[in-house]
Amino acid sequence: MTLEQELAAVPSAKLAVQRVSKTFRTGRGTVHALEDVTLTVNEGEFVCLVGPSGCGKTTLLNIIAGLEAPDAGAVLTDGEPIRGPGRDRMMMLQQTALFPWLDVFDNVMFGLKLKPGLSASERREVADYYLRLVGLERFVHAYIHELSGGMKQRVELARALAPNPRVLLMDEPFAALDALTREQLYGDLQRIWGERRKTIVFVTHNVREAACLGDRVILFSPHPGRIREEFKIPLPRPRDINSVGLAEHATEIMRALKGHLRATEVQE
């Protein structure tokens, strides 16, 4: 490959959020969930969106997922505008959306069965692979209510990964878990991200979590939801959430977050 070709083949941004605005009308007035938000996420990058509740980070995730449409602006994946949900962008939520009428295996199979071009045995093989990847090979035929919170989120992760999306959208997926389980999952998620090279957009209000997982941390402020600041986290991986270096980054982000909060309060 010549240098020219290589330069020409620079991966375009995987996700490009361009000047997106979104308002909701409720009974008590209008909420500016997002105002003029612009953000690019590169191929294989792990980006965390941080901010207090009401800053529109979940709305942005829904728009990227194609579940909601922006009022203004556009979101592109690989240069193509998003027109609806797609298998290339899978979503994972805090509240488990696993189907109780299916067992663990069939939950993972749900999305695979909708993916064309695979034989039945290939689908089963893929499902088995991802259940092994998240460490649930012994619970393949368990029902959802028999699983602990952490195991449920592992199944969610396997289900989201199984159709092999390029982008993984995660909305506070670990917020409802206990600290120990969460730490395990931080490790697992980093390992899987490394192995499968996904692009991940991860929403959280936990600054430490963001510093632990993200290549970049994007700070949002509420009313209206805007991007305030951006932090690069150049720490090596895998990262331990309890390490001192990580704590320094988290403190810096936290200080910025508090500063912006105070500023908005003064304005109001």
Add this chain to the structure above:
Amino acid sequence: MKRMLTAVIFFAALIAAWQVVYQARVWSPVLVPGPASVARYLWNHSFNPGTAAEPNPDQWQLFLAIAVTLKRLLAGYLIGLAVGLPLGLLTARFRVMHDTLGVLALGLQGLPSVCWVPLALLWYGQTEGAMLFVVVMGTLWSVVLATETGVRNVNPIYVRAARTMGSRWLHIWLKVILPASLPFVVSGMKQGWAFAWRSLMAAEIYVTILTGFGLGHLLHYGRELNAMDQVIGIMIVIVLIGLLADRVLFSPWERFLHRRWGTG
């Protein structure tokens, strides 16, 4: 095993108490027959073959009546389900349907099904059609309402998750909304069954037809003949069929739901 024993003791005590009341002659034996005479009625109208010289003319009578009644019940119930389920899906999906058909269903569900008998008699006369009409009307509306409630109670995040996985509307309805609403739909089917059963008894008592004597008819004639052993015997049969139907038709479903959903 212990639970079974408890149940057996309970019912044995109930029958014993009945025997005591009977023997104390608190009420006339014409009004309160003893357990023995009711048992004799049941035996004589079911298995008792009589003697070789004098065969029992009433042998199998109860089973014939049960067959006639169950045939009517199943026909009406299945029609009620087949019409009610899709209508329930429609009222859940379209607001127009909810505001029109939904209100109608709510109103008619409150109408005791006996109230359909006069209309059915005038429309269909003393025919099987009248019977069927009353049973369908008794079943249909509660199935519609239960299905609608079930669909409306489906957690929207299931639908969102399915959409991100590439599921589209017909697939979502068949593979997500329908199974997700199953707990409500099954309890609606159970309720529909109970209503169908009540409607049919009302219809059989009021609609006298010659195309088959059901349990309701036997009950009615028991009253006309002042045969209290027959009246009570038939009532016991009706209760037993209700229990049996619950075990055979609905318990497997409910066990399935409990195992999957982890409830109960």
